Amino acid sequence: MQIILYFCIFNERSGQECSMTYYDIAMTIHLFNPETDMALADNNDNYMAPAVIRRMAEDLAVLPLWYAQSGSGVLAPSACNLEFMERMRQLFSLDVCLVTEPELSGHADWQLSPWGWNPSLRKRMQKAGVAEPLLPSVDDLAHYRRMASRANVRLLYACGDDAGNVSYTCGGEGILVKADDFADRENERIATLLSRWREHGCLCKSLWSGSGKGLYWCRQGATEKAVDWCRRALRIDGAFWVEPIYNKVEDFAMEFYADGKGDVRFVGYSRFVTDGKGAYRGNLLVTDTQVEEWIQQYIPLDAFLCIRESVREGLSSMLGVGYIGFLGVDMMVCRPEEGCTYTVNPYVEVNLRMNMGVVAHTLCNRFVVPDGKGFFSIEYFPTHEALLKQHVRDVREHPLCVEQGRVVSGYLPLVPVTPRSRYRAFVRVK
Helix, strand or coil, rough: EECCCCCEEEEEECECCCCCCCCCCCCCCEEECCCCCHHHHCCCCCCCCHHHHHHHHHCCCCHHHHCCCCEEEEECCCCCCCHHHHHHHHHHHHEEEEHHHHHHHHCCCCCCEEECCHHHHHHHHHCCCHHHHHCCCCCHHHHHHHHHHHHHHHCCCCCCCHHHHHCECCCCEEHHHHEHHHCCCCHHHHHHHHHCCCCEEEEEEEECCCCCCEEEEEECCCCHHHHHHHHHHHHCCCCCEEECCEEEEEEEEEEEECCCCCEEEEEEEEEECCCCCEEEEEECCCCCCCCCHHHHCCHHHHHHHHHHHHHHHHHHHHHHCCCEEEEEEEEEEEECCCCCCCEEEEEEEEECCCCHHHHHHHHHHHHEEECEEEEEEEEECCHHHHHHHHHHHHHCCCCCCEEEEEEEEEEEEEECCCCCCCEEEEEEEE
8 A cells, every 4th residue: 555645656546656756747736725734633634724724824825936947837825826826936946836626626647745644635626626546545545644743753763774873863752641541540540651751751652743832841740731731632543752851953854765665765865943942933945965065063073874774674674665756754853962972753743744844955956056055934824914014124135036946045935925924934044
């Protein structure tokens, strides 16, 4: 069984194999659905995301045009700013068309490439007239949901050349806590569990969430609030993940592509920024060479490359033939105790879907001059007026300079700023 999530390399139902790779597939319609992790957690085909996330999906709908292949399409609202699209085509020679949901039935032979699949998106695409062979089955999605669970982080340490045995690594102390473990005296047993990390605190994670969501930072021991969070996670998901709080120095990630035939290929690195609660804030636009130069202030390059290969082998063993598409593995550099070396925690998070790291990597490689120092970010504003004010200020203070389809300097909005916008995506390059 294969989960065709982003690009259909092999169609199990038709038995036809495609010769195209993920680098050059056209006739694909990309869809940005940022609610996918929450929808996967809910696991109901009638799921409706909170209003603020629906706002995000609409405001950033055309974000995929920056990683879409030439000749492909992007699913976007009919009210999308066509003037913005025309300007981007002129500046960057983008050959991507916009497709509205009522037009999907007219693209019957095009593949769908969402940010991530879930039951509610499957139902939505069915109603839009997408043919059944182009959609993952209910069983496919159930299998994918199991693979996308945070519980599978523990499997990676047991797959292939265990990253825990590679030099300059840390991690692996996490525990999957199941509801069956607390048949009685639930509060007391949860409190005892959380007290194991009383000195430095622990981090509890729900099984399905991403971008720093679904986390509970337990820094003050087994408080009533912490125990309540754990009880709720057990009731909703039947389990949660808990691990010590590591002494983090910096965040980064490795991006991969799984071909559904047992092979996982390394795509590139990404360096990202989070806030104090672990929520995603943006990516540095850096090349793979720059990342490999940066990491050497902490660990030797040969050790770093060994970690990369170990992770790739572990992913290949874990995923097998069950998944086709991009995925990202979040990692962190951890500060050593006195007299020790820096280490890398190689399995902080596994995002089994398209992710901002791949977007940033593509932006850097395709649209920024090689020596440019840039930042890619998603920002939310409480009102449209506040967003528009900041947008106008950035346009004025950071004038955009583009040469031969690459940003040399300045502020580049990646999505149109409309009268309804609360979110924006942008690049700023020095």
